[in-house]
């Protein structure tokens with residue numbers, strides 16, 4: 001579906017065109033109309049699928065349609081406006097988007113800014129770890145979108161700076177991560193204070209039961225959006241996983257490319273900021289590589305794709321899922337997953353980029369401890385284990401320039417093990433809870449405010465939040481320690497490699513070999529899952 005077919009309000013349409021978006025991504029195609037019609041939505045979509053625009057565009061449309069119109073309006077436009085507009089939208093009304101981390105808050109806010117460039121809608125990101133003054137000022141001036149991490153939002157609510165009664169739609173973005181990070185009580189607190197008649201949208205990367213239960217408990221018959229499954233795994237693709245330490249990925253990537261010498265290869269990464277880094281690493285080591293991510297404009301992406309299609313000798317493209325969307329390149333003989341995608345359908349989709357048009361192809365996935373949960377989901381989805389391979393010592397490239405990353409300030413750093421934060425690309429929670437960081441250092445305790453906004457997690461390397469500690473008595477969250485991270489300090493790499501190279505799934509006891517995550521329950525329909533777990537939520 002093309003954006004031009006959606007009959008969007010002119011200023012919104014202009015902003016979309018400016019961004020170079022022409023076709024809706026699958027999540028956008030499915031989410032757009034239900035949201036425009038005012039429905040609640042529970043959408044399963046991960047980062048990189050275009051999910052932010054999938055909820056922002058229709059919500060913006062609903063606000064813009066609620067603005068008084070001057071001049072003549074066609075009957076058709078009038079009918080669209082009547083159908084889509086938020087009824088009785090008042091200047092103090094706003095949309096609340098809750099996100100788990102400050103990085104995501106900024107990223108979503110960036111999308112708000114770009115999409116409102118022409119319409120002049122206003123948004124503001126509020127999260128902890130920064131001063132209150134700017135946030136207070138923005139709230140006083142009025143905004144149509146508040147993008148917030150839950151803790152700071154509650155603090156501002158308690159200071160009467162945010163009136164939750166003015167919320168017309170509430171969005172939970174990366175809802176599963178919010179639950180994982182222990183925001184359940186905060187989410188409940190907020191949901192209980194916004195009007196009952198608001199629109200409620202929940203987006204989540206995984207079929208996390210809490211998420212879906214929330215959608216059903218607090219939404220009214222949400223429209224479920226689940227990107228259609230393409231279970232038919234490409235038959236002529238041989239896929240294989242390589243268990244490696246996270247820091248061994250560059251070496252293995254290089255070694256696999258040198259070993260297989262593909263004509264055309266696509267390397268997938270989950271993080272758009274890693275795209276450039278990986279491509280530069282390859283180029284530095286004599287492997288010509290191109291990078292394509294959503295950081296490039298559509299026109300730039302098109303140029304890279306054309307170049308990639310035109311050359312077909314040792315031609316490497318490093319890409320994120322969304323950037324590679326719609327790529328139909330016949331000659332790709334190798335696909336490498338630098339990280340496993342979080343959802344299983346993307347895996348099938350990625351490896352299906354090779355072995356096209358009757359040719360055979362290979363798909364290799366570098367699986368570190370960070371990827372094991374994704375691997376379990378993928379294998380469950382495929383209903384079989386993916387064969388594990390390993391590189392012999394003489395197949396490993398020994399001398400190579402390390403992977404580096406360039407910061408915006410020009411500072412260049414070797415991508416050596418960096419402690420428990422590890423490499424998280426553009427999204428990583430860095431072990432923090434978004435708004436839970438430095439505020440304690442900056443501002444000192446505010447005991448009377450901390451009942452819900454207890455944000456005192458130290459973010460020091462490897463430190464963990466003490467449950468129920470500190471003043472203020474925040475209810476103790478059932479919280480796991482965030483996404484599993486590879487502990488670089490455990491054991492040296494050669495030890496790890498030794499373990500991995502013993503063969504498929506053989507690991508020496510006590511070493512840092514990846515643990516298999518427990519296999520998630522068998523796939524049921526979204527509806528079944530919701531029905532089964534509905535009652536558990538908030539009990």
Ligand code: AMP
Pocket residue numbers: 020021022023024025028046047048049050051052053294295322
């Ligand atoms: P998200 O999944 O929301 O993080 O989006 C990933 C990236 O895809 C963002 O950088 C968007 O700018 C880009 N994007 C979103 N929708 C589209 C679209 N329809 N066409 C091209 N790029 C898009």
